[in-house]
Amino acid sequence: MDPSPDFDRLAIGTRFASRGRTVTEADVAAFASLTGDMHPQHTDAVWAARSPFGARIAHGMLVLSYAMGLLSLDPERVIALRRVRQAVFKRPVMVGDTIRADAKVDSLEPVTAATGVVGIRVDVVNQRGRVVVRAVIDVVWRRGEGVPAAGQAPAAVQDAVELAGLPL
Numbered sequence: 001m002d003p004s005p006d007f008d009r010l011a012i013g014t015r016f017a018s019r020g021r022t023v024t025e026a027d028v029a030a031f032a033s034l035t036g037d038m039h040p041q042h043t044d045a046v047w048a049a050r051s052p053f054g055a056r057i058a059h060g061m062l063v064l065s066y067a068m069g070l071l072s073l074d075p076e077r078v079i080a081l082r083r084v085r086q087a088v089f090k091r092p093v094m095v096g097d098t099i100r101a102d103a104k105v106d107s108l109e110p111v112t113a114a115t116g117v118v119g120i121r122v123d124v125v126n127q128r129g130r131v132v133v134r135a136v137i138d139v140v141w142r143r144g145e146g147v148p149a150a151g152q153a154p155a156a157v158q159d160a161v162e163l164a165g166l167p168l
Contacts, residue, residue, distance in 0.1 A: 018070035087135035
């Protein structure tokens, strides 16, 4: 997908995919440290070996976070992440697995003259082509052909930053 189409040029069903990223032991350890999620399924190799997964696995939220970062959403168009919905963690991601995000535009909701909300269905897929996480994210997307120069956001876009005005 063109990384920077105007909201009004997007179409439901438009697909795009990310590059791959291998989840490392350092990733899992850093995420555990940053979040405080020290569940032994992620941090204790001996404990995890006796678990139903047979080994340590990556945190589901780490996998979902990486998928969001792998999507090439143009920062000049995508103003903010609005919501994550329907997240389902379907299969474990083992240390050493490579994931990628396959996505498609699921919904389009005009909000103001300057913005709309785009629903994007994301399938996080491992190196075997199996879906490991499925979610829908809603992002606030800039409308209009003119992308402001750095440091110059028009008033309509500044209003869009006040996301409280969007339906909850």
